Amino acid sequence: MSTQLARRAVSTDPSAARALFREARRRRHRRRLAGTALAVLTSTAAVLLAVTGSNGPSGREKGRTEPAGAAPAAFSSVAAVWYDGTHLRIGSIQPDGSMSERVVAEANAALLPLVRAGGRVYWVDPAGTFVPALGHWSQVVKYLDVASGTIGTAGAGQTVFLSADGRELFMAQTATSLTEAPATGGAARELNLPPGWYLPGGDGLADVVSGAGLDTANGIVVQSRDSWDPGGSVLAIWDPDNGQVAVIGRAVAVIDAYTTPRAHSSLLAWVPADCRLGSNCPIEITNTATLSTTTVRSPRPGGFAMGGAFSPGGTQLAVFLNAGTGQTAWLALVDPATGAVRVVRTATLEFGIDVGWARWLPDGEHLIVGAASGYLVDAGTLSAEPLVIARDNNEGPDYTTVIVPLRG
Secondary structure (H helix, E strand, O other), X not given: OOHHHHHHHHHHOOHHHXXXXXXXXXXHHHHHHOOOOOOOOOOHHHHHHHHOOOOOOOOOOOOOOXXXXXXXXXXXXXEEEXXXXXXXXXXXXXXXXXXXXXXXXXXXXXXXXXXXXXXXXXXXXXXXXXXOOOOEEOOEEEEEEOOOOOEEEEEEOOEEEEOOOOOEEEEEOOOOEEXXXXXXXXXXXXXXXXXXXXXXXXXXXXXXXXXXXXXXXXXXXXEOOOOOOOOOEEEEEEOOOOXXXXXXXXXXXXXXXXXXXXXXXXXXXXXEXXXXXXXXXXXXXXXXXXXXXXXXXOOOOOOEOEOOEEOOOOOOEEEEXXXXXXXXXXXXXXXXXXXXXXXXXXXXXXXXXXXXXXXXXXXXXXXXXXXXXXXXXXXXXXXXXXXXXXXXXXXXXOOOOEXXXXXX
């Protein structure tokens, strides 16, 4: 499906995004059933042990010559957590792309990426009760403590996201109101957007592309429409401390933001709204303090698709390059300082809709990416290994995934 046609379908029927992503999951599930089933972990404790060890097919089993052993540091202390439609799952990531995973909690979650703060993973539970003062069915933000496995409620919210420094948790009750509270717990303050501005948390593709909100060193990303629109909307940064709004440009989607620790500005990657069917769609990277923008041009006529993520150090931006063969794309790595693009041709993705997802490991040199299928990618060598789940009858990581460092 082309970018423009996909956007038109989603804007006409907000349920189209959900249906398209579910169909992509079903295709991926059928491919996995054709493979060989591997060992199944039988307890949550076993999963956490597997994440810190090496409990998947070894390099030798996949035809490599290096000896099996403990996973490198980049992999031995992290886990992927994702939502499979009814449960939260946690999985190890091995250097050969194999994964061992297990259900850690039942969850009723909205179609949004998960959010991590410290050792907690947050999601929006859409089930609730009608609140007359709000005029809608209330939704709550819940969290999983990864170490203990306990589940708690953080507060009311239809969307959830973190501050740029990771210290504050934002929970939006409507498209124009939200609360801000310490991620470690504490009193919350209420915030209300200026008239005419909205958080990017309405039904549709914006939820999947940029999550339900982004914060930068200069304020919160807002838009001029209360729902996603194929024609885009005005993108801006709102400073809740002084109420000022700084306009960035007209965008159809936000990809990600990166803030250097203790910095006074962020990099914001976004897709301009003037992209049209068949055009070489660029990506814009804006400094949120100076509002200066670097335009990244695609080396391919099909331009860029939507979705992606900055590396932990902000030195690379993972994006997706339309391969010019229908619904396929390649991962591309952009240098934000120069706009240079490196293409990972070994990671060919099949789109159910013109959006991919990327999650970096803390080392900043490896990442997992996907659409209808997934890969583990080495950003240095541009090599890619297919993600292979150890239990083929379950779904693997997807756009809801968050990478969680483990303690100990």
